[in-house]
Amino acid sequence: MSSPRARVHAVLRDASIDADPVQSSVLAGGHGDSIERITLADGRDVVLKLSHADNASRLDGEAHGLRALSTTQTVRVPDIFGHGRVEAHHYIVMEYLESVPATSAHWRAFGDALARLHALECGSQYGFEIDNHCGPTPQINTWHDDWIEFNRACRIGYQVRLAADRGMLRTTEHDVLVRVVDRLDHLLPRTPKPALLHGDLWSGNARPLGDGAVAVIDPACSIGDGWADIAMMRLFGGFPHEAESAFAAHHEIPDDLAERIAVYQLYHVLNHVNLFGRGYIEQAMSLARRLV
Numbered sequence: 001m002s003s004p005r006a007r008v009h010a011v012l013r014d015a016s017i018d019a020d021p022v023q024s025s026v027l028a029g030g031h032g033d034s035i036e037r038i039t040l041a042d043g044r045d046v047v048l049k050l051s052h053a054d055n056a057s058r059l060d061g062e063a064h065g066l067r068a069l070s071t072t073q074t075v076r077v078p079d080i081f082g083h084g085r086v087e088a089h090h091y092i093v094m095e096y097l098e099s100v101p102a103t104s105a106h107w108r109a110f111g112d113a114l115a116r117l118h119a120l121e122c123g124s125q126y127g128f129e130i131d132n133h134c135g136p137t138p139q140i141n142t143w144h145d146d147w148i149e150f151n152r153a154c155r156i157g158y159q160v161r162l163a164a165d166r167g168m169l170r171t172t173e174h175d176v177l178v179r180v181v182d183r184l185d186h187l188l189p190r191t192p193k194p195a196l197l198h199g200d201l202w203s204g205n206a207r208p209l210g211d212g213a214v215a216v217i218d219p220a221c222s223i224g225d226g227w228a229d230i231a232m233m234r235l236f237g238g239f240p241h242e243a244e245s246a247f248a249a250h251h252e253i254p255d256d257l258a259e260r261i262a263v264y265q266l267y268h269v270l271n272h273v274n275l276f277g278r279g280y281i282e283q284a285m286s287l288a289r290r291l292v
Contacts, residue, residue, distance in 0.1 A: 015082020061132025111246025
């Protein structure tokens with residue numbers, strides 16, 4: 001393909017979008033992706049996310065997760081206008097959602113919407129229809145009947161093995177983390193209510209909108225314990241307290257919530273160790289030592 005402009009035209013055609021692009025601006029990028037806001041000749045604004053074909057499964061997982069969340073009609077997500085491949089690049093074209101300054105009402109509405117999402121019936125197993133990614137890290141979603149075994153195989157245990165394989169852990173750190181994995185039957189329920197999770201619900205993935213809703217982007221969906229989303233909401237900047245308070249008003253708070261939250265947070269902090277290095281190791285080990 002001769003130029004980025006030609007690539008944009010080709011992607012829009014492949015997505016069956018007839019309007020020509022008239023303006024673009026870079027929104028973000030990283031991990032091999034480029035993200036642009038494109039203004040079309042018909043007045044619409046869309047987001048175009050491009051990834052090299054080698055990273056195709058990451059965009060496939062994102063599109064699958066957005067569609068899964070959209071079908072619930074609970075939390076707001078951007079509409080997908082197109083998803084596919086043009087030459088060496090995979091793409092998603094989706095609705096551009098203009099963010100506005102957040103109010104307390106935004107966060108209460110979001111907590112209510114998240115509670116409705118987690119209240120939906122999702123069968124009796126834990127996992128997902130496809131594997132996906134949490135950031136650029138592969139997220140394994142093999143179906144399990146047992147939430148503890150799912151976390152051993154696909155969440156905490158997987159991150160510990162990945163960190164060890166990458167040389168991120170000292171021997172004493174690895175030993176403590178293995179003890180956490182071995183103790184999961186004392187820390188997690190075996191069969192919590194299965195819920196559809198966003199999966200990567202930090203504050204940067206929430207966008208307050210002018211209509212009072214809060215949209216979420218960049219999901220890493222799976223079926224699991226709904227409190228796992230709350231655990232991530234408390235990390236990396238956190239959410240205003242109104243969101244969790246509104247959520248908790250719809251759900252009985254379990255006696256073992258502190259242990260569950262720490263386990264679910266450890267998954268994400270270990271993921272940051274694997275992505276960004278040992279700058280996150282002390283946070284991970286602080287959580288792990290609490291659990292053993």
